[in-house]
Structure formats: structure tokens, C-alpha cells
Amino acid sequence: MSNESTRSSNTVLDAESLAESFPEYEQQLQETAVQAASDADTVPPGEVLPDVLAEQLEYDLYTHQAEALRTLKDGSNVSVATSTSSGKTWVYALYFALRKLENPDARGLFLYPTKALSAGQQEALNGLFDQLGVDARAETYDGDTDQDRKQIIRERVDVPISNFAGINQYLDAHQKWRAVFANCELVVIDEAHTYSGVHGMHVSWVIRRLRRLLDHYGADPQLVCTTATIGNPAEHARLLTGAAFDVIADDGSPHGRREIAFWQPPLQDDGDVVDTVGDSPLPAMRKSTASEAASVLAHLTNHDMQTLMFTDSRQGTEISVKRAIENASAHPASRTDTEYAPYHAGLSQGKREATENALRAGEVDGVVSTSALELGIDIGTMDATVISGYPGTRQSFWQRIGRAGRGTSNSLAVYVPETDGVDQYILDNPAYLLGDNIEDAVVTLSNNPVFAQHVLCAASERPLTRADADWFGPEDRLERAVEMWADAGQMGGSLDRGAQYSGTARPQSEISIYTTSGEQYEVRQTDGEIDMEPLDKERVYRQYHPGAIVVYDGQQYEVQAVVEDTYRPYVEVESTNTRNYTQAIHTKTIDNLSVDRTRSLGNGYQLAAGVGRVVTDYSAYNVVDMFEGTVEEPMVPIDLPPISIRTQLMWISFPDRIIDRVRAAVPTNDYLTPDADSDFVALGECEYTLAGGLHGGEHGMIKMSPLELRLDNDDLGGLSQLAHPEVESPVWFIHDAVEGGVGFAHSIYDNFEAVAERTRERIAQCDCGRTDGCPACLMSSQCGNQNEPLHRTAATELLDAALAQLRDED
Known part of the structure; x- marks a missing residue:
């Protein structure tokens, strides 16, 4: 199925053949870029390795491997930041x-980062050790390891392999790890670029707790980070670990010819609906990106190209597999033996391993995956990838398309954009995606709730003293955390005498390294058994609320209940069979503002950054036809309490007289009028139009911030109001979407002018021609108000006014 002579888009995706071979082809193929093949740049292994090792290697080393080994031999820590499949494992092995x-x-x-990757690396490492004739073994140590095997691994195995969720737990029993910790000479952090946001914060503190205990046992191991190509490998490794690194980024590995096709979903036929604003359809919108991507997947697999499709939700993988099966059967080149499978972290380990094995053996034609297969799990050599929607960063995009055509094999990648602003910007400006400028990976240590959790864990592992400011400093921050826990009855003593944990339960068990809260919900099936990993609270309220229809492992389920008044909360589901799915609707408030920084722009305009309370109430949901996109049942109530977080945010406030500027800029026939049943019915036309401009500016800046600041806008939320009770003037807020914040909203404050200019350009130049915009400029699928109201001209005028004040200030 997979072969060295992967078909070119000239034979599979050229316009002439597509007109005949692709069902309902409507000029979706917009452009094709070609990345030429590259030869390897190598060094004889004897230049950096002793003969006893060099003579066992069948091939020369790539130049980056050799340089990394030289640097490690000099005693430095190393961050290897090279492309997918460039042999980074060989460096540390x-x-x-x-x-x-x-x-x-x-x-x-x-x-x-994952158990699946650990399992694959165990086999690869032991194979290499055997080839080298070195008396060393590596073995996985995690929650799936047999209890009677764990002691043997700790005492006898040279290289325990684990993950940070496990290490967080194991540090509490560090005495059992004495043999490993006292003799540890090398710590490897693989796929380090994946540790960002909330996950990255937790991992950073777990690493500091680990290094603190290694130091206690007299070890000072060297550190190796491996990462995809990112913009700040040295800074990221330092923030992640607290240590300095030398970076090896000059990639000597080869790659085959790669073609990247840009595929725009076609416009819907007249009378069709794919998106709505409230109950009103958006005319002439484009077909669903996920549905179109599934059609491309079916087309490629029916032309004997083993293909991996990426989508960004677990439910999306399941829906896309169903769509691909339907599309493949209706395809002109239909085959009766085409096999597809979903892949995501919610599936059991056995199901994931079965899919990995089927990919390597060529027994499955297409797989639809979340980011779970973005990493270096061995899945063989794929022919093609399909990217359904921009994954948020250029680094992630290149990591995903790099899963096909490994080594010198040729490959094809097809990018199917969403109708959102960033995706459409990339489609209009492919050079942005194809250029050399790669995003920085973001880790912040400023989140106090996460910091405090790990300080408590550290105190349970060893008493904390002032010397521990080296790991958890500055000293005054550490002292405040100790005092907080002492007041809560969880810690005794002081930094002068030794602060010790005094609680009853293990604090490590309260940490979920993917969330700022340790609360997890089990999933139980009322009419059978379901093998599914626990869910965090926010996801339960958003996707698994009572009445929600979800897809898991190819089976549809309807949520019957969310049970929270118990020690272990859980979700009850029941199997069902329907063509619908559900989307939650939410309302939001922001209050209890505390200003950290402020910038007066003059004339009543003000920028601010600080913290505040964000309360989100998932109050209703829509039932949507998964194939047509039509809303079948609107605004079905959800009976769950609101979720409250205190997080970082930024805001811009405008003088009350801004309404006069909007009134002058917007033609009278373009004023918005609220519907009779709208929450805004009390507003006049001009006020409602201003509200649409504020709402549009908030949406636009969230949409476009990843282009300027290299972050994922899924990590952000927002709110706009004509008169916020604490700000007392028209305002829009942008906030981090997690408890305590991750620094993204404050980065927008620091770079407001650049983000605002990018946003203004996109809104003004969008060719939708709609007063209220479209998903490519203003509309957001995550909007709790169902995109009501929005006004393009008013939003542009507000941005122009703010930018003018900034320029006058300068």
C-alpha cells in the first residue's frame, strides 16, 4: 500500500483528473507548493564515538547527531531541535x-509525553543497545506496569521509561527510586515542544521537583531535550527545566519530495445551510471543513495512498471516519476493502496499539487522528496526510505533515482550511505557512495556583527550606505559598526550620497535569460497558452535559446524567443511533477585576492587564444534523451550575462618545436592529450597532492573535459590553481560558498594536460582503451569544480609533 514512488498530485490531485475522479469537484484545489528533496549531510561515527561503538553502526551519523554528541561529551545540556524523523532518539541513546x-x-x-510513545521507544532503544553490544536495557514504568515488575525496574533496569503524570506520583516515594536517582547520569525529555500552556506549567514544576530530589541523592545528570523545530528551543528548555542548554538545530537528515496542496471547501448550493447565526442561516457559506477533508481522505485512499488525517477533537475523529466510509463507497474509484479507523487518547491502550500495528502492516487505508499521532510513534511510512483545519501553530502543521514520507520517501499533504479568519488568511497568504519563521513554544511559571500545588507536593517529598528557592524561587513567593498552606492546615514548620506537609492524603494525587484542577469525571454506560478515560470538568459541561450526543470508538452515545454529589463524579451515557450531534451554548460574565498594568492612551481610551473572575454558564445546546449542518432542536436547556475561574486578562475601554464616531461611520441602512426575542431588545439601533462593533473587535483579535503572537486561540476567551459595571465604559476583554492564566492575554496587552493592525486588516479586507461578517472575519463557533450582534464597519472603526490613539501617544 505504501511505497517509495508515492503518487504525485499531478496524477491524483491535478485539476483535469479531479474533474473526472473527485465527486462534485468545484475547483477546490487552489494551489500546490513543492518542497524539493534534500540529501543527507553525514559524519563518520568514529569522529565522535569510540571504535567499540562506532564499528557497530551500519551508517554514518547525521551532522546534527554528531554535533549533539560532541556537545554532550563537553558536559553541556543539549536541546536537539530538528525535523520529524531526523534521528533524535539516536542522540541520547x-x-x-x-x-x-x-x-x-x-x-x-x-x-x-504519552504511554504509546514510551512503548515504541522501549523497543527501539533496546534494539539499538543490542546492536551496539552495550549491556543496557530500557523498560517502561507507568500505570500499566505490573506491580511485581516495578521493583525490578527500579533496582535493576538501566533506563526506566516513563511520563510526567507518572513521575508526579512516584516522587512521593522517592526512597524506592534511590538506586536510579543516586546513579542517574542522563535525563531525557522527549518531544519537549508538546509541553506548553497548562500542561507545560505542570511539567516544569514536576521537573524541578525531580531535579531537587536528584540533587538530594548526590546526582547531577545531564539533560537532553528533543523537540520539533520551534522558534525558541534554548529559552523553552530553560523555562521547562531551570537549566541552561546548547541548541543543535542545523538539521543534517534527508527528506523526500513533498507536495502541499491547499484545498478550499466549495460554497454550499443555494438553499443549503452549513452555519447559522441563532436560528438564521448564513447564505452561500462553504461546506463543512471536516466533511470536505473526509472526502479528500476517501479520494486518496481509493487511489491506493495510505493516508493519515488530522482533526482537533476526539468526537471529530469518530464523525470523520463515518463520513470517510460513506464518501469512499460513493467514490468513482470505490473499493470494497477500504478500511478506516479513529485514533485518539480517549481510546483504550489496546485499541490504539491495534491501530498502530495495522498502519505499520498496511492493513488500514486511512486513520483519522487527533494530535495523538502527531508525535513520534512508529506508524511506518505513510503516503499522505490531510490536515483538517489549521492546528494552531506552524510547528504543529509541519510536525503533522512530516508523519508521511519519512526518510527519503516522497509524500503528499493536503491542507483543508476552516472558514475561520486564521485559516482563510493562510489560504490567501500561503507564504506565511511555508516560510521559515516558526512559533515559540510558550511556558510560563506565573500561575500561582499551579505553583502552590507543586510546592505542597515538594513539601511532602522533603521538608522545604530557604535553599529550595533555587528550585521554587524567588524566596518571597515560596514563603507566601508556605504561609498559605500553613493557614490552610496543610503545612507545618517554616522555611527556617523546615516546612513539612501535614495533610492526610497524598497531594500528588490531587494534580492533573493537563488541567489546573484535579477534578476528573468517570464515564459509565447504562446499557453496556465503555472503555474510556476520565474527562475534566470543563469538557463534561461543554460536550458531555445531559442530552449531549457524542461519538466514541465508532459508537454514538447520549448522555443521560452528570452525577457530581459523590466522591468520584461520573457521567452516565447510553448507546444511540442518530445523524445528529450537539453543540453547547454558553453565557459569560467577568468581574472582580484587579489591575496589574495600565496604559492610558489619552482622550478616554485605556489599555489594561490584570486578573479577574470569569464565570461561564453552559445554559443550553443545539442539536445539529452532522451531514447538513442544520439546527434540528435549538436552545435545549442544560441544568448544570456555572464554572468559575480567576485568570489573567486584558481589556481596552473606549470613551462613551465613541458611539458618535460609530454613528458617523456606519450608514443608516447598515444599523443593526435586535430581534424582538433578543437579549438586546432594549437597545436602540445605534447602541446595538456599537455593541456589534465591540463584539466584532473582541472576536477578531482573538482570531488573529495566533498569527502575531504564536499561540493557539483555543487558549483564549473574550467578552464585550457597552458598559461594564467596573470599567464603566464600552469595553472588550480577552482572557486566558484556564485557572490562574498562562500569560497569553497579557502578551496581547504587550503587543496590542501589532495584533490590532492584523485584525483590522483582516476584517476590512474580507470579501464576504456581509454587515455582520462571516467565519473568516468575525464569527466564532465558540461564541456563547451565537454571534449576536456583530458589525464589521463598527469593529473596523473601533480598531481605527484605538490605533490612532496609540500612534498619537507615540
Whole structure:
């Protein structure tokens, strides 16, 4: 199925053949870019390795591998920031083999982001150790490891392989790990670019807790981070670990010819509906990106191209597999033996491993995955990838398309954009995606709730003293955390005498490294058994509320109940069979503002950054036809309490007289009028139009911030109001979407002018021709007000006014 002579888009995706071979082809193929093949740049292994190791290698080393080994031999920590499938594993495997030759007692600790990746790396590492003739073994140690095997691994295995969720738990019993910790000479943090946002914050503190205990046992191991190509590998590694790194980024690995096709979903036929604003259809909108991507997947697999499609939700993988099966059967080149499978972290380990094995063996034609297969799990050599919607960063985009055509094999990638602003900007400006400028990975240590959780864990592992400011400083911040926990009855003593944990339960068990809250919900099936990982609270309220229709492992379920008045909260589901799915609607308030920084722009305009309380109430949901996109049942009530977080935010406030500027700029026949049943019915036309401008400016800046600030706008939320009770003037807020914040909203404050200019350009130049905009400029699928109201001209005028004040200030 997969082969070295992967078909070119000239034979599979050219316009002439598509007109005949692709069902309902409507000029979706917009452009094709070609990345030429590149030869390897190599170094004889004997230049950096002793003969006893070099003579065992069948091939020369890539130049980046050799340079990394030289740097490690000089005693430095190394961050290897090269492309997918560039042999980064060989760097730390060879270096550990070298350490093992010099010190037979040397131990290592290799840490990976997922269990699936750990399992694959165990086999690869042991194969390499065998090839080198080195007496060393690696073995996975995680929650799936048999209890009677764990002690053997800790005491005898040279390289325990684990993940940070596990390490967080194991540090409480660090005495059991004495043999590993006291002799540890190398710690590896693989796929380090994945540790960002909330996850990155937790991992950063877990690493500091780990390094603190290694220091206690007298070890000072070197550190190796491996990462995809990112913009700030040295800074990211330092923030992640607290140590300095040398960066190896000059990639010597080869790659085959790669074609990247840009595929725009066609406009809907007259009378069809794919998006709505409230109950009103949007005419002439484009067909669903996910549906179109599934059609491309079916087209490629029916032309014997083993294809991996990426989508950004677990439910999306399941729906896309169903669509691909239907599309494949209706395709002119239909085959009777085409096989598809979903892949995401919610599936059991056994199901994921079965899909991985089927990919390697060529027994499955197409797989639809979340980011779970973005990492270096061995799935063989794919022919093609399909990217359904921009994944949020250029680094992630290149990581995903790099899963096909590994080594010198040729490959094809098809990018199917959403109708959102960033996707349409990229379609209009492909050079943005194809250029060399890659986003920075973002880690912040400023989130106090997360910091405090890990300080409590550290105190349970060893008493905290002032010397621990080296790991958890500055000292005054550490002291405040200790005092807080002492007041809560969870810690005794002081930094002068040793602050110790005094609670009853293990604090490590309260940490979920993917959320700022440890609360997790089990999923139970009332009419059978379901093998599904727990869900966090926000996802339960958004996707698994009572009445929600979800898809898991190819089966549809309807949520019967959410049970929270118990020690272990859970969700009850029941199997069903329907063509519908559900989308939650929410309302939001922001209050209890505390200003950290402010910038007066003059004439009543003000920028501010601070913290505040954000309360989100998932109050209703729509039942949507998954194939047509039509709303079948609107605004079905959800009986769940609101979710409250205190987080970082920024806002811009306008003088009350801004309404006069909007009134002058907007033609009278373009004023918005609220519907009789609208929440805004009390507003006059001019006030309602101003509200649409504020709402549009908020949406636009959230949409466009990833282009300027290299972040994922899923990590942000917003709110606009004509007169916020604390600000007392027209305002829009942008906030981080997690408890405590991750620094993104404050970055927008710091770079407001650049983001505002990008936003203004996109809104003004959008060719939708609609007063209230479209998904490519103003509309958002996450809007709790169902995109009501929005006004393009008013939003542009507000941005122009703010930018003029900024320029006058300068």
C-alpha cells in the first residue's frame, strides 16, 4: 500500500483528473507548493564515538547527531531541535551507551509525553543497545506496569521509561527510586515542544521537583531535550527545566519530495445551510471543513495512498471516519476493502496499539487522528496526510505533515482550511505557512495556583527550606505559598526550620497535569460497558452535559446524567443511533477585576492587564444534523451550575462618545436592529450597532492573535459590553481560558498594536460582503451569544480609533 514512488498530485490531485475522479469537484484545489528533496549531510561515527561503538553502526551519523554528541561529551545540556524523523532518539541513546561504557553503574531516566510513545521507544532503544553490544536495557514504568515488575525496574533496569503524570506520583516515594536517582547520569525529555500552556506549567514544576530530589541523592545528570523545530528551543528548555542548554538545530537528515496542496471547501448550493447565526442561516457559506477533508481522505485512499488525517477533537475523529466510509463507497474509484479507523487518547491502550500495528502492516487505508499521532510513534511510512483545519501553530502543521514520507520517501499533504479568519488568511497568504519563521513554544511559571500545588507536593517529598528557592524561587513567593498552606492546615514548620506537609492524603494525587484542577469525571454506560478515560470538568459541561450526543470508538452515545454529589463524579451515557450531534451554548460574565498594568492612551481610551473572575454558564445546546449542518432542536436547556475561574486578562475601554464616531461611520441602512426575542431588545439601533462593533473587535483579535503572537486561540476567551459595571465604559476583554492564566492575554496587552493592525486588516479586507461578517472575519463557533450582534464597519472603526490613539501617544 505504501511505497517509495508515492503518487504525485499531478496524477491524483491535478485539476483535469479531479474533474473526472473527485465527486462534485468545484475547483477546490487552489494551489500546490513543492518542497524539493534534500540529501543527507553525514559524519563518520568514529569522529565522535569510540571504535567499540562506532564499528557497530551500519551508517554514518547525521551532522546534527554528531554535533549533539560532541556537545554532550563537553558536559553541556543539549536541546536537539530538528525535523520529524531526523534521528533524535539516536542522540541520547548513543550518549547513554557511551556513559554506560565509562561507568557500568550509570542509570538514565527517559521521559515521553504519552504511554504509546514510551512503548515504541522501549523497543527501539533496546534494539539499538543490542546492536551496539552495550549491556543496557530500557523498560517502561507507568500505570500499566505490573506491580511485581516495578521493583525490578527500579533496582535493576538501566533506563526506566516513563511520563510526567507518572513521575508526579512516584516522587512521593522517592526512597524506592534511590538506586536510579543516586546513579542517574542522563535525563531525557522527549518531544519537549508538546509541553506548553497548562500542561507545560505542570511539567516544569514536576521537573524541578525531580531535579531537587536528584540533587538530594548526590546526582547531577545531564539533560537532553528533543523537540520539533520551534522558534525558541534554548529559552523553552530553560523555562521547562531551570537549566541552561546548547541548541543543535542545523538539521543534517534527508527528506523526500513533498507536495502541499491547499484545498478550499466549495460554497454550499443555494438553499443549503452549513452555519447559522441563532436560528438564521448564513447564505452561500462553504461546506463543512471536516466533511470536505473526509472526502479528500476517501479520494486518496481509493487511489491506493495510505493516508493519515488530522482533526482537533476526539468526537471529530469518530464523525470523520463515518463520513470517510460513506464518501469512499460513493467514490468513482470505490473499493470494497477500504478500511478506516479513529485514533485518539480517549481510546483504550489496546485499541490504539491495534491501530498502530495495522498502519505499520498496511492493513488500514486511512486513520483519522487527533494530535495523538502527531508525535513520534512508529506508524511506518505513510503516503499522505490531510490536515483538517489549521492546528494552531506552524510547528504543529509541519510536525503533522512530516508523519508521511519519512526518510527519503516522497509524500503528499493536503491542507483543508476552516472558514475561520486564521485559516482563510493562510489560504490567501500561503507564504506565511511555508516560510521559515516558526512559533515559540510558550511556558510560563506565573500561575500561582499551579505553583502552590507543586510546592505542597515538594513539601511532602522533603521538608522545604530557604535553599529550595533555587528550585521554587524567588524566596518571597515560596514563603507566601508556605504561609498559605500553613493557614490552610496543610503545612507545618517554616522555611527556617523546615516546612513539612501535614495533610492526610497524598497531594500528588490531587494534580492533573493537563488541567489546573484535579477534578476528573468517570464515564459509565447504562446499557453496556465503555472503555474510556476520565474527562475534566470543563469538557463534561461543554460536550458531555445531559442530552449531549457524542461519538466514541465508532459508537454514538447520549448522555443521560452528570452525577457530581459523590466522591468520584461520573457521567452516565447510553448507546444511540442518530445523524445528529450537539453543540453547547454558553453565557459569560467577568468581574472582580484587579489591575496589574495600565496604559492610558489619552482622550478616554485605556489599555489594561490584570486578573479577574470569569464565570461561564453552559445554559443550553443545539442539536445539529452532522451531514447538513442544520439546527434540528435549538436552545435545549442544560441544568448544570456555572464554572468559575480567576485568570489573567486584558481589556481596552473606549470613551462613551465613541458611539458618535460609530454613528458617523456606519450608514443608516447598515444599523443593526435586535430581534424582538433578543437579549438586546432594549437597545436602540445605534447602541446595538456599537455593541456589534465591540463584539466584532473582541472576536477578531482573538482570531488573529495566533498569527502575531504564536499561540493557539483555543487558549483564549473574550467578552464585550457597552458598559461594564467596573470599567464603566464600552469595553472588550480577552482572557486566558484556564485557572490562574498562562500569560497569553497579557502578551496581547504587550503587543496590542501589532495584533490590532492584523485584525483590522483582516476584517476590512474580507470579501464576504456581509454587515455582520462571516467565519473568516468575525464569527466564532465558540461564541456563547451565537454571534449576536456583530458589525464589521463598527469593529473596523473601533480598531481605527484605538490605533490612532496609540500612534498619537507615540
